[in-house]
Structure formats: C-alpha cells, structure tokens
Amino acid sequence: MKAKDAPTLQTGRSNKSINSADIIADRQRLQDRADKESLKRILRDMNLKVTDQRLAILGALARGRIHATAQEIYDRVSRSHADIGFATVYRLLKLLAANGFVTEVRMGGLPAKYELTPRGHHDHLACTNCGRIIEFENRDIEELQSLVARNNGFLLTGHVLELYGLCPNCQKETS
Amino acid sequence: MKAKDAPTLQTGRSNKSINSADIIADRQRLQDRADKESLKRILRDMNLKVTDQRLAILGALARGRIHATAQEIYDRVSRSHADIGFATVYRLLKLLAANGFVTEVRMGGLPAKYELTPRGHHDHLACTNCGRIIEFENRDIEELQSLVARNNGFLLTGHVLELYGLCPNCQKETS
DNA sequence: TTTGTTGCAAAACATTTGCACCCTG
DNA sequence: CAGGGTGCAAATGTTTTGCAACAAA
Numbered sequence: 001m002k003a004k005d006a007p008t009l010q011t012g013r014s015n016k017s018i019n020s021a022d023i024i025a026d027r028q029r030l031q032d033r034a035d036k037e038s039l040k041r042i043l044r045d046m047n048l049k050v051t052d053q054r055l056a057i058l059g060a061l062a063r064g065r066i067h068a069t070a071q072e073i074y075d076r077v078s079r080s081h082a083d084i085g086f087a088t089v090y091r092l093l094k095l096l097a098a099n100g101f102v103t104e105v106r107m108g109g110l111p112a113k114y115e116l117t118p119r120g121h122h123d124h125l126a127c128t129n130c131g132r133i134i135e136f137e138n139r140d141i142e143e144l145q146s147l148v149a150r151n152n153g154f155l156l157t158g159h160v161l162e163l164y165g166l167c168p169n170c171q172k173e174t175s
Numbered sequence: 176m177k178a179k180d181a182p183t184l185q186t187g188r189s190n191k192s193i194n195s196a197d198i199i200a201d202r203q204r205l206q207d208r209a210d211k212e213s214l215k216r217i218l219r220d221m222n223l224k225v226t227d228q229r230l231a232i233l234g235a236l237a238r239g240r241i242h243a244t245a246q247e248i249y250d251r252v253s254r255s256h257a258d259i260g261f262a263t264v265y266r267l268l269k270l271l272a273a274n275g276f277v278t279e280v281r282m283g284g285l286p287a288k289y290e291l292t293p294r295g296h297h298d299h300l301a302c303t304n305c306g307r308i309i310e311f312e313n314r315d316i317e318e319l320q321s322l323v324a325r326n327n328g329f330l331l332t333g334h335v336l337e338l339y340g341l342c343p344n345c346q347k348e349t350s
Numbered sequence: 351t352t353t354g355t356t357g358c359a360a361a362a363c364a365t366t367t368g369c370a371c372c373c374t375g
Numbered sequence: 376c377a378g379g380g381t382g383c384a385a386a387t388g389t390t391t392t393g394c395a396a397c398a399a400a
Contacts, residue, residue: 049374049379070364085382090365111364125327134327141319145338148311152300153343162335163320168328224354224399245390260357265390286389355398362391372381 046099056081057092061102067113103158117158127167134167221274228252228259232267242280242288242308280308280337302342309342 039058043050060076061068068076074089093114096102102114123141125134141161149156214233218225235251236243243251245268249261268289271277280288280299285306297312316336324331 051374051380053381083382087366087383088381091380094366125324125329127329134329136323136327138319138323141316141323144313144316144319145336148313148316149300149338149340152309152311153346154300154302154309154338154340155346156338156340157303158339160335160337160339161320163324163329163331164333164335165324165329165331171328171330226355226399228356258357260359262358262391263356266355269391351400353398353400356396358394360391360393363389364387365389366385366387368385369383370381372379374379375377 042101046095046101048095053077053081053084053088054092056084057089058096061096061114061116067105067115069111069113071111073114105160123161123163125163125165127165127170132167132169217271217276221270221276223270228256228263229267231256231259232264233271236271236277236289236291242290244286244288246286248289298336298338300338300340302345303339304341304345307342307344 036055039055039062040050042058043054048054056077057073060073070086070089070093073093074084074086077084077089093102093104097104097114100117103117105113105115122135122137125136126132145159145161146156211230211234214230214237215225217233218229223229231252232248235248245261245264248268249259249264252259252264268277268279272279272289275292277289278292280290280301288308296317297310298316300309300311301307320334320336321331
C-alpha cells in the first residue's frame, strides 16, 4: 500500500569537489563516476548477484544527493525501472550497509538516510536560518572521537557530527 | 534478518558507591519531594496544564533509567495510572522535546529513547547492534567544535554528536 | 466556562518478511 | 539447474491523530 511516484524534491545543492585519494578503490570509483563496471565489481565483491535493479540502485546512490532516504532512492530508480519493488531497495541498502559501502544515518527525524561511506569523515556546519551547509573535516576531533570510543571498549564504525549556528550573513541580518 | 531482542543495557561506567539502604531511601524521599515541585515548574514553564499523568511521566523520566523508550516510560507509568494511554506519553514527550526539557535519541531502527536534558551537555556513544547507549562528555571536542564554527564565521548555537560502533559485548558476539 | 488534555482506536509511516516466480551464475 | 533475487502484499512496530469525553485554570 505504497508506491506512488511522489515527485521527489531533489535538492541538489552541494558542489563538493572531490580531491583525489586512492583509498578504497571500489568506493572511490563509485563516488567519482558511476560506470557500470565499477558498480558490478562492488556487487561481486560482496558476493552478490548482479542484477539490473541493483545496478540501478547503486547508480542512484552514486549520483544522487549526498544523503538520500530509501524513498528518494526508490523514486529515482523507479524512473528507469518502473516495476521495481520497495523491498528490493531496502534489501540492497541493508546489504550495502552491512558491507560498509553505505552508512545508515538517522538523525532527529524518522526516515533513515543513506550515504556512500565517506573516505574521510566529513561533518557539517549548518546555518539554522538560511540552511547553508559547510562541510568540514577536523582530524583532531576525529581522533578524540576514536579515543572516547576506545576508552569505552567500543569499536567505532561511524559518527554524526553536525554543528548548528548562524552563518555570517544571517548574523548581520538578525541584528 | 532481525536482530534478536536487544536487552538494552544500562549505561556502563557508573560506579556510584552508595552505602546503606537507609540513606538511599532517605535521599530518594527527599529527591521525590523536590522533584514534584520542579516537575510542576517544568510544566508551567511550558505553559502546560499540570495533570497527574504528566507528573507521572515526568517522574518516570526523572527517576527511571537514563535512557528510556516511550514504551518503557509507558509501562512504568501504567503501574500508577493503569488507564493511561500511550498517546499521552508520546504527546508529552514530544512537547518536552520541543521545549528542550527532554532529548530524543534515535539509533538505528530501534525505538527512540528519551532522557531529561542534562545540565552538563553530553554526547552519545551508541552500539549499532544492541542499542546500548553510553553518554560522554569531552571538553576538548567541544572546544574544537567552537573553533571550527568560529573559523567559518559561524555563531555556534548547538550541535549533535553521535558515535556509532560495537560495544564490547557485541564485538564478542560477532566473532 | 474556556481551553487544554486524555483514552481509545484507527491511521500513518518506515521497514521487514512470506511466498511464488524469475533470473544470474 | 540451483539458489539467490524480485515484486507484491501483508505483517510489524513505532509514532501520530481524530474525536468525544473530561478536567485544569
């Protein structure tokens, strides 16, 4: 009782330039250009069969917005695979998450968001007034986080760090 | 592929050494009395009417385990208010969260957990397998966050920091 | 009285699963 | 051909809501 092609809002705003790094080849390739071969390799690396649906889902993940909900991914994939099922999207997403290719993030609100597991953790600094988002990376913070996890016996697998505040422009406006 | 019943453990690391049961009882009594007044105050501060149900819910939050799910709070409150509905619990929880008296912590697909917003700010370290949550506070991280914001000209007003990983127990399980 | 609250049940949602059929390897 | 993969629908589990009865201010 679902499956409407509700138009997605599509807020592609981030113009992030990816600086080169040669960490994990598969992920890198997936993020840079989502050519079919790379996508297939990812599936094979996970011992999964290659199907059109999976390629489509991976493709959507690769070129979609940074954080997409399962619904958004489904909508996007529906355009090329009208008869794809919601379950298929969820199932693959789960598998990808289990294998570390995507990270499942649940912030505040409900629907889980998925993002390609970032090579280096990048976090967000967001303006609560205009919505502007700045990405940043701070190695010191990362290290402290690892330390906290380790001190508690945890094996750290991910994190969410979002800073909220007023950007320079909005600070002026507000005064 | 469901995770089994996650036995949501308590926060680790609490070694409050309390001596005799009498002292505990006394303190509890004092605390309860004090609580009732502050609980009412909390409601009034939010311009909400004071009802038995709300006091009970707040009380459960105040004395219950650090992180309680709505269901747990409901169960607890049910003991003194057999006919309370969980809609009431959810409604108050939502109001409290909106006003910052309570913080909603969501992890994985697990039900949201609530805690009275603590005086001293702290962040969360959560196990992605069993849902166990550990609170921590790290002044160095806080400072670095301020620094990042300042460097970008932002006026920092808040943040979310959640670390995800596997707790010691679940690490064993998984191997 | 005038609103704000409550319980109940139904509704909304997000996500998962059972099952028969289909396709990759 | 075997076993994984898929769509569909139904099932879950959590949180929200409509509504009439009710209670606090």
